[in-house]
Amino acid sequence: MSRTASLYTICPDAAVAQRTVDALLTAGARSEDITVISAEPFDRYEFGQHEESPLMPWLVVLGAILGGVVGFLLVSLTTKSYPIVTGGMPITPGWITGIITYELTMLAAILTTLLVLLLTAPLFRWRQGPYDVQVADGKILVGINPQRNLPDKVREVLKACQDRAERGPV
Amino acid sequence: MTTTPDQINHDLINHDLLRPVARASARFFLVVAMLGLVVLAGLSAWGYQLYSGIGVAGIRRPVFWGFYITNFVFWIGISHAGTLISAILRLANAGWRRPVTRCAEVITVFALCIGAMFPVIHLGRPWVAFWLVPYPNERGLWPNYRSPLVWDFFAINTYLIGSATFLILPIIPDFALCRDKFSGWRKTFYGVLALGWRGTQRQWHRLETAMHIMAIVIIPVAVSVHTIVSWDFAMTPVPIWHSTIFAPYFVAGAIFSGIAALIVAMVFLRHFLHLEEYLPTVCFENLGKLLLLMSLLWVYFVFAERLTIWYGNQPAEVAVLWLTQNGPYRYLFWTMVACNFLIPFPLLAIKKLRTITGIFVASITVVVGMWLERYLIIVPSLSRKFLPYAWGTYRPTWVEITITAATFAAMALLYVVFAKLVPIISIWELKVGMREESESSSSVGAVSRVRPTRSGRGEHETLAGVGFKNSQGVKL
Numbered sequence: 163m164s165r166t167a168s169l170y171t172i173c174p175d176a177a178v179a180q181r182t183v184d185a186l187l188t189a190g191a192r193s194e195d196i197t198v199i200s201a202e203p204f205d206r207y208e209f210g211q212h213e214e215s216p217l218m219p220w221l222v223v224l225g226a227i228l229g230g231v232v233g234f235l236l237v238s239l240t241t242k243s244y245p246i247v248t249g250g251m252p253i254t255p256g257w258i259t260g261i262i263t264y265e266l267t268m269l270a271a272i273l274t275t276l277l278v279l280l281l282t283a284p285l286f287r288w289r290q291g292p293y294d295v296q297v298a299d300g301k302i303l304v305g306i307n308p309q310r311n312l313p314d315k316v317r318e319v320l321k322a323c324q325d326r327a328e329r330g331p332v
Numbered sequence: 333m334t335t336t337p338d339q340i341n342h343d344l345i346n347h348d349l350l351r352p353v354a355r356a357s358a359r360f361f362l363v364v365a366m367l368g369l370v371v372l373a374g375l376s377a378w379g380y381q382l383y384s385g386i387g388v389a390g391i392r393r394p395v396f397w398g399f400y401i402t403n404f405v406f407w408i409g410i411s412h413a414g415t416l417i418s419a420i421l422r423l424a425n426a427g428w429r430r431p432v433t434r435c436a437e438v439i440t441v442f443a444l445c446i447g448a449m450f451p452v453i454h455l456g457r458p459w460v461a462f463w464l465v466p467y468p469n470e471r472g473l474w475p476n477y478r479s480p481l482v483w484d485f486f487a488i489n490t491y492l493i494g495s496a497t498f499l500i501l502p503i504i505p506d507f508a509l510c511r512d513k514f515s516g517w518r519k520t521f522y523g524v525l526a527l528g529w530r531g532t533q534r535q536w537h538r539l540e541t542a543m544h545i546m547a548i549v550i551i552p553v554a555v556s557v558h559t560i561v562s563w564d565f566a567m568t569p570v571p572i573w574h575s576t577i578f579a580p581y582f583v584a585g586a587i588f589s590g591i592a593a594l595i596v597a598m599v600f601l602r603h604f605l606h607l608e609e610y611l612p613t614v615c616f617e618n619l620g621k622l623l624l625l626m627s628l629l630w631v632y633f634v635f636a637e638r639l640t641i642w643y644g645n646q647p648a649e650v651a652v653l654w655l656t657q658n659g660p661y662r663y664l665f666w667t668m669v670a671c672n673f674l675i676p677f678p679l680l681a682i683k684k685l686r687t688i689t690g691i692f693v694a695s696i697t698v699v700v701g702m703w704l705e706r707y708l709i710i711v712p713s714l715s716r717k718f719l720p721y722a723w724g725t726y727r728p729t730w731v732e733i734t735i736t737a738a739t740f741a742a743m744a745l746l747y748v749v750f751a752k753l754v755p756i757i758s759i760w761e762l763k764v765g766m767r768e769e770s771e772s773s774s775s776v777g778a779v780s781r782v783r784p785t786r787s788g789r790g791e792h793e794t795l796a797g798v799g800f801k802n803s804q805g806v807k808l
Contacts, residue, residue, distance in 0.1 A: 198532065199532050202536075202760045202764050203536035203540060205540075210533050218541050240477075253477075261486075265487050272490070275497070275546055278542070280527075285535075290528075297531055300342030
């Protein structure tokens with residue numbers, strides 16, 4: 163997907179970015195259309211808090227359970243597939259099944275975390291959305307999706323914020 | 333010059349921390365060449381062993397585990413420096429962790445890679461190493477889940493994948509920074525590695541949540557790894573090894589040696605990359621205190637283990653006990669005690685001696701002492717088993733010594749090259765720390781420093797509220 167022309171302004175710090183976001187919301191912009199890009203997370207500001215990820219831990223738990231089941235099956239089914247006469251003794255006792263199950267549970271939790279991050283962040287979308295290299299210098303980009311019906315007031319707010327308005331791809 | 337909480341000097345931080353990535357001096361290439369030569373020597377020795385057979389190593393009946401398994405346990409122990417410490421500090425939200433975490437996490441990944449090589453080298457026939465992988469194969473070989481070596485396979489691979497993930501995730505924003513700051517091939521290179529990172533609040537949230545989950549998951553994995561390495565020994569009916577104390581003893585020893593290795597690496601980074609302002613004294617002081625704690629814990633474990641053996645008075649175990657303390661291994665044993673306790677204890681416990689130099693010296697001795705400890709756990713026990721027909725001696729050959737030296741060089745080489753390709757301090761985390769510190773103490777104001785300019789007049793730069801204090805309590 164190619165990077166679309168976008169409306170954005172560059173704010174010198176988080177306080178200005180917060181004021182810009184507030185002004186955009188007041189002007190009628192929808193919060194899901196506003197993008198804030200920064201070189202570091204700003205959890206203490208409102209604009210940095212509106213993206214919650216409540217599902218991530220639960221998905222990781224689900225992945226871990228799946229990994230545990232796979233670990234258990236790996237040990238139990240593999241040992242069953244070998245016709246060794248043991249006189250009724252377990253080939254792989256519960257203690258050892260527990261170790262392998264535990265390790266694969268944790269491995270699955272790690273891989274699920276990685277997968278969920280890659281998919282939901284989302285990463286691997288190189289040319290999508292607004293960006294400006296000034297972000298690397300500590301500036302904060304506040305942009306808005308121009309493809310929806312934008313109230314004129316929103317454009318005015320961005321223009322009033324000066325710095326930048328209506329730019330093409332970087 | 334005063335600043336608002338947000339006014340961290342991004343330019344200055346970017347400049348200082350990207351400088352080692354942007355430039356490669358002649359000294360860098362010289363170091364790489366020297367380390368590379370040692371690694372090459374190690375590879376040649378290994379090649380010689382492959383060509384001639386495992387007989388060129390000093391391992392003989394009954395001492396089948398020598399330098400190679402010593403190195404295996406040692407490097408797996410060193411790997412506990414990074415991820416475990418970093419994860420604990422992250423969860424504890426310790427502010428001083430920010431410049432430390434990446435330095436530490438890198439050690440974990442490289443030490444694990446090096447450590448995991450040793451069972452393969454020890455095999456003598458590495459081309460059949462895949463037999464460790466449990467799968468129902470056509471040769472009718474049963475994957476022996478009862479073998480602790482198979483547990484190692486699972487544990488080490490889980491830890492390696494987890495540690496690599498834990499290392500790489502917080503690097504992604506720094507790759508994006510490199511992409512934006514560099515030009516030419518570097519821009520393309522870091523652009524690919526940044527995986528399309530832009531820094532949206534959604535991305536930051538997901539990354540921080542993922543890091544939090546990873547920190548929780550990786551701690552029990554790290555503990556399990558060295559526990560399982562200890563079970564390689566404790567599951568065996570060999571004098572002294574067959575003990576319940578081995579798992580916590582190994583985990584404590586691993587953390588001990590890991591912290592020491594981390595301090596050594598940080599001192600070198602601080603000195604050679606001129607990161608004095610970013611790796612302040614407080615980081616070393618706190619790590620030094622942790623090292624002191626682990627030194628005391630190590631003495632406690634050694635004493636508890638040896639007291640129990642002495643009191644139990646089982647002939648085979650007591651024989652090994654006296655063999656190490658009073659017998660032919662006594663020089664190594666008492667050197668180990670000196671290196672792990674007698675030297676570091678005063679250096680770390682007495683405040684006046686707890687300088688960066690003092691902590692560095694203590695750490696070096698601990699690294700040496702912990703290698704000796706691994707050696708003394710393995711070799712004396714194997715050389716005096718229960719029956720006299722199973723007694724023997726072990727002398728390492730030049731092949732083993734060369735390979736051992738090469739692994740230390742390989743570790744240093746990997747670390748040096750990594751520090752050249754990736755900012756060794758997490759830049760975005762450092763900035764967050766500075767901002768948070770600045771926000772919480774904005775009344776104190778920013779700390780300024782004069783940075784020389786070409787004109788020589790000095791340009792006033794500001795590192796807003798760096799959240800560190802030195803030993804005198806003065807803010808840096």
